[in-house]
Amino acid sequence: MNNSRGKLIVVSGPSGVGKSTIIADLLEKRGNMRFSVSLTTREPRPGEQNGKDYWFVSREEFADMVENGRLLEHASYVDNDYGTSADFVDGEMSLGNDVLLDIEVQGAAQVKAARPEAVLVFVAPPSLEELERRLRSRHTDSEEKIACRLRKVREEYARMDQYDYIVINRDKNSSAAELDAIITAEHCRTKDRIHLIREVE
Amino acid sequence: MNNSRGKLIVVSGPSGVGKSTIIADLLEKRGNMRFSVSLTTREPRPGEQNGKDYWFVSREEFADMVENGRLLEHASYVDNDYGTSADFVDGEMSLGNDVLLDIEVQGAAQVKAARPEAVLVFVAPPSLEELERRLRSRHTDSEEKIACRLRKVREEYARMDQYDYIVINRDKNSSAAELDAIITAEHCRTKDRIHLIREVE
DSSP states (O other): OOOSOOOEEEEEOOTTSOHHHHHHHHHHHOTTEEEOOOEEOSOOOTTOOBTTTBEEOOHHHHHHHHHTTOEEEEEEETTEEEEEEHHHHHHHHHTTOEEEEEOOHHHHHHHHHHOTTOEEEEEEOSOHHHHHHHHHHHTOSOHHHHHHHHHHHHHHHTTGGGOSEEEEOSSHHHHHHHHHHHHHHHHTBHHHHHHHHHTTO | OOOSOOOEEEEEOOTTSOHHHHHHHHHHHOTTEEEOOOEEOSOOOTTOOBTTTBEEOOHHHHHHHHHTTOEEEEEEETTEEEEEEHHHHHHHHHTTOEEEEEOOHHHHHHHHHHOTTOEEEEEEOSOHHHHHHHHHHHTOSOHHHHHHHHHHHHHHHTTGGGOSEEEEOSSHHHHHHHHHHHHHHHHTBHHHHHHHHHTTO
């Protein structure tokens, strides 16, 4: 029955906001949704699996993909490269599957430029104080690192206009439900459905 | 908690498509949603209640409201006037309630012109054949009336571009869920939420 092209959903949000839990919920809830695993040139950490956490590729392979336009977006952090495979995204979408990307604000801008039909969703904390509390309760970041993350969120907030939707993560169930509703609604857009009624004329 | 302005949701769709059932489901599901009862100059039919089925007003009252810009849209059918009270709609929205209008394609265009933020949803049948079957099974319309209704749907389809969303009513539960998702998604739009994150800066 599903012969329409899938949707490209880009989700961004600060570290500690609870994005991964929401995404896991959503992938469980929606059958035809695929998560795009990022490519990276960094070394796998203990326990990380190729194709699950990242696709681990060499610097040469990565450079080659950039060169040949096979990445939908890419960026460097701390001397390593990260990117999104255009082949994976386009392939799944043409099968009618929705594809979800979990990427940074800069990457989201690149995806929107390359695929204007992409739907951009930002997951925000209820407040910066609450985000700080969540980061602190993880006991994984130094004070310096937490301060750095909070500075970064303020920078991200300044670029909010590029996002279509904002989900404020007060609790994970209602946030997953909102993200789910956004995707359902995007499938109801007139431009996506008009052929279904026009073909009966 | 809810201090943001409500949404204006306009639902249109042909007679027999099952719109009223979907709307009743939605009103039950969403607490802060108000249905806008139309005003009319026609006489009440047996059993019809003022303020429930319609607000029954005199021709003079109606003309006065048109004159004073107190109708969001209005139209005439078979020598009677029908319209939507701007006071009711604006009042409920400013209280933070969503307002749902069930009006024709022409009225929807008037509302969109007056309130560009209105969200327009068209409820369509799976096919014209199916609509014809549903109309026939009601045993209320003559053959001539059914043919007239089907002609009207084709005219409506030609004006589909003004709608933001199309819900195809295959079964009432999934259609009510789609309409519900559309309203939830519209509340997540960046323009409606950016103040919530900007105020923490």
